[in-house]
Amino acid sequence: MxxxxxxxxxxxxxxxxxxxxxxxxxxxxxxxxxxxxxxxxxxxxxxxxxxxxxxxxxxxxxxxxxxxxxxxxxxxxxxxxDITQFQDSFSSWMKTCCKLTHGEVIALDGKRLKGSFTQADRRDALFMVSAFACENSVVLGQAPVDKKSNEINALPELLRLLEIKGCLVTIDAMGCQKSIAQKIIDKEADYLLAVKANQKALLKQIESALLPKLAEQAKGGVLFNEADYQRNREEFRCCAVSHDLKQLSETVHWKSAKTIGVIASYRKEKGKISNELSYRYYISSAHLTAEELAISARQHWQIENGLHWRLDVGFREDGCRIRRQxxxxxxxxxxxxxxxxxxxxxxxxxxxxxxxxxxxxxxxxxxxxxxx
Known part of the structure; x- marks a missing residue:
């Protein structure tokens, strides 16, 4: 056989x-x-x-x-x-057996293996960054984060392994870096990056461009609205985008940027409505509608529910005590x-x-x- x-x-x-x-x-x-x-x-x-x-x-x-x-x-x-040889072999295998569709969301995110800490001081647990094909629900590759480094330095190595032409790569705010955006474009893919305080100037300009227009756009009917109903919790979200980036001086530093967006949301838990709206901001090299951006941002979290959670529940990854160097x-x-x-x-x-x-x-x- x-x-x-x-x-x-x-x-x-x-x-x-x-x-x-x-x-x-x-x-x-x-x-x-x-x-x-x-x-x-x-x-x-x-x-x-x-x-x-x-x-x-x-x-x-x-x-x-x-x-x-x-x-x-x-x-x-x-x-x-050798972990580098292993990563190359893994990615070669996935390139053969997993065919990605044009525009498919590829979520990149990290997970700490809690049980892999150093026995002497119970510190330095391994942090692994993975690439997850959201439509196919499979891992495309992974790269460990050096103990003296952080996720930002592991992302370029992970991107090197991937064949993602025509896909939309989503990363949380940790990966919102100009160099990361450039590497994604070099792979002939598009990026959708969450923008937070680590990019203060960009965040401020996106806020100034989109927040005043939320109410106005809502009246015009161009917002995308969605609701998520789960046990004892309801979440309501709306999304607005803009493709007029000329007024944002910071976007010229971001390779091929075409879309900025904001998602506003509030929760209703056990019948109690939250008094505060939460806002999430994004920049993308793809020309996305409000609906497309909202759906893609939502798909990013499949790496948490579809991979990380399953590894913990199904494989008991966090409880694994394999620590040998x-x-x-x-x-x-x-x-x-x-x-x-x-x-x-x-x-x-x-x-x-x-x-x-x-x-x-x-x-x-x-x-x-x-x-x-």
Whole structure:
């Protein structure tokens, strides 16, 4: 039986061990780990136990000539994988199996892996920035944030990995930087960036241009209005945009800027209406209507609900105590491989935890998940 498709793209990763001492092949260990994570395993010992229980099935795909490696061997090998090579392999795999549509929203956002902190001082937990295709609901790539740096410096590396021509890249205020906007345009994509106080001059000009016109535009019927109803909470939003950027001197510094926008919202929780409106401001290189901007801004939050929340609930990511140097970032990437496979399997119409349990119970189902 042929290997699962994703393994082909990880063959180029260099084995960090001395070849004369290699007992268990790198691809064997990667395949074992991904299969175990799909089946709900959390730590190194769980992965080893899964391997012993499923050895005959695993050998349908990879040889495991010397049996299942010990958990400390699995941990040592995974922790020494070159993260840059892993990222390149992951993005190459996704470029092949995920076809993006023109104008699709690609959300970039970071998540802290709370359990990956340094044991001595319980600090320096890993921060991972991911790219999420909102329409396809899959992870396109990821990049760890250096402990001595921040998300801004990881975004260019993540953008380097992506093939996003014709897409709309959304980033929160942390990524609202001229250099980031330039890199997105260089990738032949458009940006939609949230503007906050880290761009004071731009924020002030957008406020001055749009806030006085909100009431006037509302009377003219050009606002886009929407409501969101959830249990015990209702949220009402309206959006206004402008394409006349000549009066805004700050926008000339933003590559290909065509649209500025504001979304005003208020909440009604348990029958109580908030007395304050909240405002969110945006700049984009795409020519967006008020409706398009509102929908795209709303889609950005799918990375929170569709990825980060599922990783915590389905994979218990925040509770994962893998902290060995280098292991947390690679294991997060392996978790994303498992996430994408489980998300692609739609015949069993239940959530991630139920799919993982089914994969643990049934090798037929696990094989089906890995084939996607």
């Amino acid at each position: 042929s290997d699962p498709l994703f393994l082909e793209y990880f063959e180029s990763i260099d084995d960090p061990r001395q070849q004369g001492k290699v007992v268990h092949k790198l691809l064997d260990i990667i395949f074992l780990t991904v299969s175990a994570v799909i089946s709900g395993c959390q730590g190194w010992e769980d992965i080893e136990d899964f391997g012993h229980d499923r050895l005959n099935w695993l050998r349908k795909f990879v040889p495991f000539k010397n049996g299942i490696p010990r958990h400390d061997t699995i941990a040592r090998v995974i922790s020494r994988i 280098g292991a947390a970032s690679v294991f997060a990437g392996l978790r994303h491989i498992a996430f994408n496979h489980l998300k692609a399997e739609t015949s069993f119409k239940k959530g991630m935890p139920a799919k993982q349990k089914k994969a643990m119970r049934s090798t037929d189902y696990l094989e089906k998940v890995l084939s996607l």
